Amino acid sequence: MKKVLSLILAIAAIFSALSLLASCSQKKKTIMIYATSEDFRIENAQKMLNEKFPEYKIVVQYKSTGELAAKLANEGTKTDCDIVMELENTFMKSVGDTVAKLDGLPGVDFDQYLPELVPESHRYVPFVRTSGAVVINKKLLAEKGLAIPTSYDDLIKPEYKGIISMSNPKSSGTGYSFYLSMVNTRGQEKAIEYFDGLAKNLSGAGYTASGSGPIKALKLGEAAIGLCMTWQGVDEITAGADYDIVYFDEGAPYNVYSSAIISGKETDKDIQKVFEYILSDVTPKDKELYAPEQIYKSKTYTKKNFPENIKYADMTGLDDVKLKEKLLDAWKY
Numbered sequence: 001m002k003k004v005l006s007l008i009l010a011i012a013a014i015f016s017a018l019s020l021l022a023s024c025s026q027k028k029k030t031i032m033i034y035a036t037s038e039d040f041r042i043e044n045a046q047k048m049l050n051e052k053f054p055e056y057k058i059v060v061q062y063k064s065t066g067e068l069a070a071k072l073a074n075e076g077t078k079t080d081c082d083i084v085m086e087l088e089n090t091f092m093k094s095v096g097d098t099v100a101k102l103d104g105l106p107g108v109d110f111d112q113y114l115p116e117l118v119p120e121s122h123r124y125v126p127f128v129r130t131s132g133a134v135v136i137n138k139k140l141l142a143e144k145g146l147a148i149p150t151s152y153d154d155l156i157k158p159e160y161k162g163i164i165s166m167s168n169p170k171s172s173g174t175g176y177s178f179y180l181s182m183v184n185t186r187g188q189e190k191a192i193e194y195f196d197g198l199a200k201n202l203s204g205a206g207y208t209a210s211g212s213g214p215i216k217a218l219k220l221g222e223a224a225i226g227l228c229m230t231w232q233g234v235d236e237i238t239a240g241a242d243y244d245i246v247y248f249d250e251g252a253p254y255n256v257y258s259s260a261i262i263s264g265k266e267t268d269k270d271i272q273k274v275f276e277y278i279l280s281d282v283t284p285k286d287k288e289l290y291a292p293e294q295i296y297k298s299k300t301y302t303k304k305n306f307p308e309n310i311k312y313a314d315m316t317g318l319d320d321v322k323l324k325e326k327l328l329d330a331w332k333y
Helices: 002-025 039-052 065-078 089-094 138-143 173-186 188-199 213-219 230-238 269-289 321-330
Strands: 029-035 056-062 083-088 125-137 164-166 225-229 243-246 254-261
Touching: 029 039, 029 269, 039 056, 039 269, 056 269, 065 083, 065 089, 083 089, 083 125, 083 269, 089 254, 089 321, 125 138, 125 173, 125 213, 125 230, 125 269, 164 213, 173 188, 173 225, 173 254, 173 321, 188 321, 213 225, 213 230, 225 230, 230 243, 254 269
Parallel strands: 029 056, 029 083, 164 225
Antiparallel strands: 083 254, 125 225, 125 243, 125 254
16 A cells, blocks of 8 residues: 555656646746836737737836936846837937847838938837827816917916916926927027026926826816827817817927837847837837827828827927936026
């Protein structure tokens, strides 16, 4: 009886060892992707990548713009990140050769994008363009007996005191896009003078820390006019808000966000496959569902209530790191 029991235990031990070995051999390769996208856009990318690549463990993780830029600057190529799915171009440029040259990689074709969005370095690929707009809470403005503004100069008139919201360029890419656009049309000195005037008309504690601050102020009734991202106004209108989206003569300021691979990882065939799919499928789907503003030469997208044929502002120097540092040093708020 003891011999039979010993044999059973030995067989069980063998099967257990084989099972453990099989489990180890089936461990999936992890591919780490960081993005500054909104949670619903990250969720869509994660779902698409999971369905396309069940053989990998793909993690798409949110990082704020400042957090991700600092991580790449501090860690360089030793970072745990494999792919950056979305980061503002200014910061992409600032990390230099931490991100790889992409020429010749599968699926990378810079010629398909609008030339003004393609970096000279070819180290990152356009992912999304997001414009800013002046979003009007019409009901609140009407209650105050005020007309819809038709120019930036209207916004610094005393009758609009306390009902405008704008994000701080030091902490918000949206705020910086409005700032840079004004610098390009009026010059740095006049632009700073303008925002000093605007500060007197801001609601609450002044310039908001987050780019989502102005749209939140509109929703809460704390402001009637918000310098927001276009898509934020569109989403509120689609949800039933009685808002107007206004662009002044200078055009819509905008930011460009791009995708990249960390240097040294661009030769990894698995990472290449995932990056190629981000370019070929995830990026177009993101345009179709959320952010339709044009990045391709020959492909356009539409979305309910989203303005078409947007006239863009002069954004010269958008990816100039030194210019941004200079302008933010001069910003006093």
